[in-house]
Amino acid sequence: MYEWAYHNLINPHIMKTxxxxxxxxxxxxxxxGFKTDVELADFLGIKRSTLSNWTKRDSIDYDLIFSKCEHVxxxxxxxxxxxxxxxxxxxxQKIKSQAVAAxxxxxEEMNAKENSIHKNSLIIRELFDRLQLQSEEIGRLKSxxxxxxxxxxxxxxxxxxxMKYAWAT
Numbered sequence: 001m002y003e004w005a006y007h008n009l010i011n012p013h014i015m016k017t018x019x020x021x022x023x024x025x026x027x028x029x030x031x032x033g034f035k036t037d038v039e040l041a042d043f044l045g046i047k048r049s050t051l052s053n054w055t056k057r058d059s060i061d062y063d064l065i066f067s068k069c070e071h072v073x074x075x076x077x078x079x080x081x082x083x084x085x086x087x088x089x090x091x092x093q094k095i096k097s098q099a100v101a102a103x104x105x106x107x108e109e110m111n112a113k114e115n116s117i118h119k120n121s122l123i124i125r126e127l128f129d130r131l132q133l134q135s136e137e138i139g140r141l142k143s144x145x146x147x148x149x150x151x152x153x154x155x156x157x158x159x160x161x162x163m164k165y166a167w168a169t
Contacts, residue, residue: 020058021054021058021059021060022054022055022058023080024060024065024077024078025040025051025054025055025060027072027076027077027080028040028043028044028065028068028069028072028077031069031072031077037051037052037055043068044064044065044068045064045068046064065077080099
């Protein structure tokens with residue numbers, strides 16, 4: 001049945017963009033009451049390192065998951081969607097609360113990143129302004145060096161003429 005569901009109801013290409021596989025793993029832990037990843041890995045019959053790789057890569061072995069979770073509602077397992085009822089409503093509320101908490105965390109993280117970007121842009125602007133002032137100062141110094149070089153050349157010429165005149169007399 002799950003193999004049929006996997007091939008006929010679930011489009012893996014859509015799953016890659018719309019569903020985080022780690023959420024599926026979290027739902028399995030929640031359903032079976034596992035507190036640790038070690039318990040989950042033991043239940044699935046995989047090494048802890050395999051579970052860790054799945055989490056890091058956001059990938060899972062669907063065939064294994066479906067074979068181990070035959071009695072878990074597939075809509076809830078994959079999408080967090082369950083039918084309505086007293087128990088379902090309580091679980092739905094829990095899922096909604098978790099989703100809201102996750103969204104709040106994401107918003108907080110985005111705000112922190114935005115603040116960091118703003119601070120960095122202010123620093124960049126300040127550095128750019130300093131660079132512009134230094135560039136203007138370099139321009140003024142080049143102009144002074146050119147004037148002094150011209151003055152030195154003129155002075156050398158005058159000195160050379162004066163020396164010739166002094167030797168001649």
